[in-house]
Amino acid sequence: MAGNWKMFKTPAETKDFFAKFLPLVAGSTHADFAICPPFVNIPAAVEAAAGSRAGIGGQNCYWQNKEGAFTGEVTPAMLKAAGCAYVIIGHSERRQFFGETDETVLGRTKAALEAGLIPMVCVGEMLADREAGKTNEVLATQFNGGIAGLTPEEFSRIVIAYEPVWAIGTGKVATPEMAGDAHKSIRALVEAKFGKNAAAAVRILYGGSVKPDNVKGLMAQPDIDGALVGGAALKPEDFAAIVNF
Numbered sequence: 001m002a003g004n005w006k007m008f009k010t011p012a013e014t015k016d017f018f019a020k021f022l023p024l025v026a027g028s029t030h031a032d033f034a035i036c037p038p039f040v041n042i043p044a045a046v047e048a049a050a051g052s053r054a055g056i057g058g059q060n061c062y063w064q065n066k067e068g069a070f071t072g073e074v075t076p077a078m079l080k081a082a083g084c085a086y087v088i089i090g091h092s093e094r095r096q097f098f099g100e101t102d103e104t105v106l107g108r109t110k111a112a113l114e115a116g117l118i119p120m121v122c123v124g125e126m127l128a129d130r131e132a133g134k135t136n137e138v139l140a141t142q143f144n145g146g147i148a149g150l151t152p153e154e155f156s157r158i159v160i161a162y163e164p165v166w167a168i169g170t171g172k173v174a175t176p177e178m179a180g181d182a183h184k185s186i187r188a189l190v191e192a193k194f195g196k197n198a199a200a201a202v203r204i205l206y207g208g209s210v211k212p213d214n215v216k217g218l219m220a221q222p223d224i225d226g227a228l229v230g231g232a233a234l235k236p237e238d239f240a241a242i243v244n245f
């Protein structure tokens with residue numbers, strides 16, 4: 001269960017979140033969970049989460065680990081050195097607003113793996129794609145361009161997140177069946193490229209308006225292994241309820 005804070009919260013608010021959140025999940029041992037705050041909050045989050053089961057992650061990283069003159073970018077190795085275990089890659093907001101392509105997704109994923117991070121690689125269709133019946137086609141294109149270029153060993157260390165763009169921040173959660181179907185087709189793409197064992201082992205998270213009151217239905221789908229949570233992960237009680245589910 002991963003929380004994507006997007007561009008929300010200050011370091012002080014980060015500290016405050018963990019003070020409230022960690023006691024609520026102290027008894028939880030059944031699921032891995034992580035918070036991905038904005039870069040500037042990573043030190044506060046790592047410090048606050050020390051000694052707990054909460055992992056910390058970045059929301060993006062550069063496609064090489066070598067330092068260089070690339071204003072505004074952060075290497076995966078820097079995230080790792082700052083105490084991160086995870087990084088979100090290829091989120092639809094990066095694809096839509098910041099020019100992310102399948103090619104850069106693949107590069108960033110490889111660099112993250114090289115640094116020892118667990119990449120959470122995002123795929124998902126726009127509303128127009130779904131309405132045109134192109135959901136599986138879009139998922140295949142994103143998978144083939146952004147994920148299929150990994151080696152089998154690299155693939156075994158990633159998490160995939162399916163986020164239908166029309167369900168992000170809109171309150172329009174995909175029905176469990178719609179999400180389950182998309183996860184099933186992603187798992188089929190994995191099987192075709194990396195084999196049965198890899199398909200069974202990979203964790204595929206659903207993201208898009210996940211809340212404490214709909215997590216149960218989504219998680220009942222056999223191909224949904226977890227959630228990538230935006231808005232509800234900003235509230236300690238809500239994200240704790242999702243983790244504890």
Ligand code: 13P
Binds near residue numbers: 004091163169208
């Ligand atoms: P919401 O949960 O706010 O819809 O955001 C989903 C998301 O984009 C997580 O990465």
